[in-house]
Amino acid sequence: MSDRIGNCRIVGEIGSGGMAVVYKAVQEPLGRTVAIKALKPSIAMDSQFAKRFEREAHFMASLQHENILHVVDFVKDGRSMYIIMEYVEGIDLYDLLEHSPQLPPEVASIIALQVCRALDYAHFRGIIHRDIKPANIMISKQGEVKLMDFGIARDETLSDLTETGTGLGTPSYMSPEQILGDKLDFRSDLFSVGIVLYQMVTGNKPFVEDEARTVMQKIRLDRYVSPRKLNPSVPRQLERILGRCMEKMPANRYPTTQALIDDLMEFLSPRVPMNYSARLVMYLRDVGLMTDNEADELLAAGAPRNVRRGTKDKRLVSHATWMSLLLFAGVVGGGGVIQAAAGRLGADREDFGAQAGKPVVPERAGYLRVVVDPWSDVYIDGQKVVTTPTAQAIALTPGLHYLKFSNPYYQELQREVRIRTGETELVDVTLEPLHVLEGEGEGDGEGEE
The missing domain is CATH 3.30.200.20 (Phosphorylase Kinase; domain 1)
Structure with missing residues (x-):
């Protein structure tokens, strides 16, 4: 070479x-x-x-x-x-699933959404990809999703490079009509997207070969296991999206790629109130594929302009630092008042030293990270501190702290967390909806345990 x-x-x-x-x-x-x-x-x-x-x-x-x-x-x-x-610096979805076999539903949906946007662009131009699979989906360290390898793509206006009756592609991700060698349209790609999305949220492919049937026979003839049986945290709304993508008959799938995009957007809107690329960067950091410094540098770039430019004015930095310290002292002091009203300041000093109203001393500080599905306002010791999703590591004094997670559409949740000097505690919670949709609490056969 x-x-x-x-x-x-x-x-x-x-x-x-x-x-x-x-x-x-x-x-x-x-x-x-x-x-x-x-x-x-x-x-x-x-x-x-x-x-x-x-x-x-x-x-x-x-x-x-x-x-x-x-x-x-x-x-x-x-x-x-x-x-x-x-050149894209990052990881393909195949390797990501090897590293973390099961992705959070909102992360998986963001990846699927970006793939669908690429497909919608191609489908409008008469091009069908025909080989949608994890190895052909790249996720960059900037949180971008790139669709690759149009090697067996077909332009509906040109002749095909395969003979009638032959099916090119990767068997586990083929549509029923692709297996049969029938003429394909954009809905074949949507079936493949459904398979990839299923694999991302469950950690398993929906159709796997066994002694009785090949994978291609199963795709054509068998029903897949409900994703909620494999992962009960998969929301029913996402399960319905998957189901429509993987209908055996093309006519029963989404009528357009844009219709699938619309449903994914509707699913994501209340769950990810932030830039989708930033959410992917946060996930890559959380699973160890990016360093904290790499992620923080990218996430900081999306901060408001006055925050990004503040470092150019040393006096502004100084003033901002003092204001932050004063505000934090006020937050901690306010928390102390609330704890006193609740009778907690009479407790053991080691347990409740964090509520004494003292400013955080960097040498003694511990840190808290919070992950909330779908999102919430986070209150620490009675004071609102942050709204998730956030990449912020919250500095706290050592001791016991009281957390409250509040979202107007979900049940309020409370937790206690003990902060230790120099350590970072992660609190990961899932909120329950205030109202269960009609019929969701009843058994529906396949989707229930």
């Missing part, structure tokens, strides 16, 4: 697949990092694989969307072909 391809200098190999190798490279005139997908030397230039490879380059070059991997250039030198693409 040459150390140069076109105007790009090869840095190293990223990965290898059945017919291509992917390299990391630097496009020297611009000094930017790119990824190069190179057709393997063993693939003949006049083969169907080579034609499919070149068609992928044309497809991806024609699709300019934030959720689709961008093609920078295409090089054909007589010996091989090379697709030069943007």
